Amino acid sequence: MDAEGSGGMLAARGLRKRYGGRTALDGFTLDVGPGEITGLIGHNGAGKTTFVEVVTGLVRPDAGRVEVCGTDALAHPRAARALLGVAPQELALYPTVTVREHLRLFAGLAGLRRGAAGRSVAAVAEELMLGDVLDRRCAVLSGGQRRRTQAAAAMVGASRVLLLDEPTAGADPETRAALLAAVRARAAAGAAVVYTTHYLPELVDLDATLAVARDGRVVARGARAELTRDLPGEIRVTLDPAGPRPVLPEELRARTRPCGPDGLRIATRNPPADLATLLGTGCAPTAVDVRRPDLDDLYAALAATTPARREASHAA
Numbered sequence: 001m002d003a004e005g006s007g008g009m010l011a012a013r014g015l016r017k018r019y020g021g022r023t024a025l026d027g028f029t030l031d032v033g034p035g036e037i038t039g040l041i042g043h044n045g046a047g048k049t050t051f052v053e054v055v056t057g058l059v060r061p062d063a064g065r066v067e068v069c070g071t072d073a074l075a076h077p078r079a080a081r082a083l084l085g086v087a088p089q090e091l092a093l094y095p096t097v098t099v100r101e102h103l104r105l106f107a108g109l110a111g112l113r114r115g116a117a118g119r120s121v122a123a124v125a126e127e128l129m130l131g132d133v134l135d136r137r138c139a140v141l142s143g144g145q146r147r148r149t150q151a152a153a154a155m156v157g158a159s160r161v162l163l164l165d166e167p168t169a170g171a172d173p174e175t176r177a178a179l180l181a182a183v184r185a186r187a188a189a190g191a192a193v194v195y196t197t198h199y200l201p202e203l204v205d206l207d208a209t210l211a212v213a214r215d216g217r218v219v220a221r222g223a224r225a226e227l228t229r230d231l232p233g234e235i236r237v238t239l240d241p242a243g244p245r246p247v248l249p250e251e252l253r254a255r256t257r258p259c260g261p262d263g264l265r266i267a268t269r270n271p272p273a274d275l276a277t278l279l280g281t282g283c284a285p286t287a288v289d290v291r292r293p294d295l296d297d298l299y300a301a302l303a304a305t306t307p308a309r310r311e312a313s314h315a316a
């Protein structure tokens, strides 16, 4: 495997996994380099969690390869697991132990000795606003505190590769901000991060590169600006309620949708030309807003899958 091309942090190639007649991974390939946060996005069932489970050794793929910092994770799962910090999608905390004990356990598993482990627990607890609950049992934590404890367990060992599967699911805005800051800090220190989320604005905050998963494989990979560059943006027009409705040329009408009683949304790759055409119809808008393509457009264009296609891919 070309570890140099990826910086050697996380490299997965051609992963395949079927569950009976259901295809979870269908040639899933992803490289993440040092200091890179990769936002892994895609529809429910696209294979994101299965990918994380394969890298962490929980699920054995039918085919493919995974390297974590140059270690073959399929041949040496325990060695690879020791290099990873993982926050699984499902909360998995020991109910009877305290937050401090839980974090110490994970620091120990990551190879930190007593003193270093204690310092790392204190630091990550402060970062993730867990200082007040360190001596509470996990069973009595709130949902947000559990989510933060799970993320803290992934980060306490200062691992070079982090896999965070929807770490902010159900988090309040303060919790979310703390988590995102902690993730950014790990990447700034050189960690490679895979960050799965359905909340796309987080990926802008994280300045993440993107991997768009669909039907068990990564169908687009790169910087946000690069992936959104060729997508259409949108012109939003508000019409005078008392004025006439514009009669648009066929080609423009095909790209136009109503938006509320007096609004139009026009998908556009050339806002000045389309605006000129619109105004040429005699239409006099009361407001015009031009929106550049964003992550929602990227998701709609690449990641979303129809139920019919999803069923077909599962039946294949």
Ligand SMILES: Nc1ncnc2c1ncn2[C@@H]1O[C@H](COP(=O)(O)OP(=O)(O)OP(=O)(O)O)[C@@H](O)[C@H]1O
Residues within 6 Å of the ligand: 019, 022, 023, 024, 025, 042, 043, 044, 045, 046, 047, 048, 049, 050, 051, 089, 314
């Ligand atoms: N243990 C399993 N047994 C059977 N099917 C499974 C199992 N795990 C996953 N699948 C199936 O594999 C496919 C991929 O699931 P996966 O959980 O990886 O998707 P995901 O992208 O993480 O979805 P979500 O966004 O909902 O978390 C789905 O069709 C799912 O039903």
